[in-house]
Amino acid sequence: MTTKAERTTAYIIETVAPIFNKLGYIGTSMSDLTEATGLTKGALYGNFENKEALALSAFEYNSKRLLKVIDDQLDTAGTSMDKLLALTKFYRNYDVFTLEMGGCPILNVGVDAQNNNRLLAAAAKETLKNIEGKIALVLENGVKSNELNLPVTPLQFAKQFYTMLQGAIAVATITKDRKYLVNTVAYLEVLMKRELKK
């Protein structure tokens, strides 16, 4: 069973995560967080050492949520191609999924923290590489099971694959136009069928 204190900590993270993601590390003030949580500074500082620890926990929370959903897609039953298509389908509505998180955490934190907070920047980088690795694994299995035929190494293909997705996310975010997601995913699907077929 979870104690009251644990639940409060969890509640703070959940509440605070989208705010940090939206406003950025420096752009978020402790009073933004007391206001959003309905708690006081005493409560926040009782649960977290400082603002940085809070921001890190917030990012980890968003990151885990994202990784979980990606895992879910890549765990889809069927061929490696089926798994990848489940993933692209997810990314087609990535903006909807990340809406309540306050946008793409990798993009937001990765860019925002780049020159402001080393730990956060490193965490974003780590999450990104994590996702690349997951995609590469599916590709690798596809090759091993004689299903797929890659023009490059699995990791290299995964990196190019993810670069395109992240490009769509970035441009869709900047222009506030989700068509970039839809079009990029459509393009990726054509590309996959053309390049990965044995």
Place this chain on the structure above:
Amino acid sequence: MTTKAERTTAYIIETVAPIFNKLGYIGTSMSDLTEATGLTKGALYGNFENKEALALSAFEYNSKRLLKVIDDQLDTAGTSMDKLLALTKFYRNYDVFTLEMGGCPILNVGVDAQNNNRLLAAAAKETLKNIEGKIALVLENGVKSNELNLPVTPLQFAKQFYTMLQGAIAVATITKDRKYLVNTVAYLEVLMKRELKK
């Protein structure tokens, strides 16, 4: 001839532009700027109404520099394909070019200002669409002159093209790994030759 005052204004913008780009709108303090310029608040506020106006001028400065270099590439003598290849060649070293600007202004400002400053966010979006338009124009001319054969409209191709480039920029920035730029450009060049050939 330029008056002293005009030169001071220009000097402030030049000096301040990379700082805003690196640290973000909120992350940049007026004292960061007085320190960097060697001027006092009186001088800064004498030349610009407020922090926002200064940040906007700074972004416009970076934006114009970027658009100018892109124009230079797309003005390369030769076929439309030559022009596009000049552009991709430029983007291969985009990180070097944007180093002294403090990173990609479109990505940094577009993401940073997204939830913090409407004017800056709108300016970043505008610059992005501007670049897409420039690329589309070259493609359009290539089609008109019977050189290229597009699978989609010029603007649509340009959007997909730029999305990939911006993806490489984003991921290279987040991971601090320029290989994404190199690889994406290499991939784009193969793609162009395959998809655009008449």
Place this chain on the structure above:
DNA sequence: AAGAATATATACCATGCAGTATATAGATTT
């Protein structure tokens, strides 16, 4: 070169910031 106009420096607001010490309220254990 003198005078007018303009640009920059100085000194100062009020406000918001992250963080803390301590008091109070609440939960957990016996």
Place this chain on the structure above:
DNA sequence: AAATCTATATACTGCATGGTATATATTCTT
């Protein structure tokens, strides 16, 4: 239910923030 322990609220630092009023340099015009 009482006692202990823990978590939250309150009130308060010291400092940095954006911005301004005014005095002092400096530039431009004649």
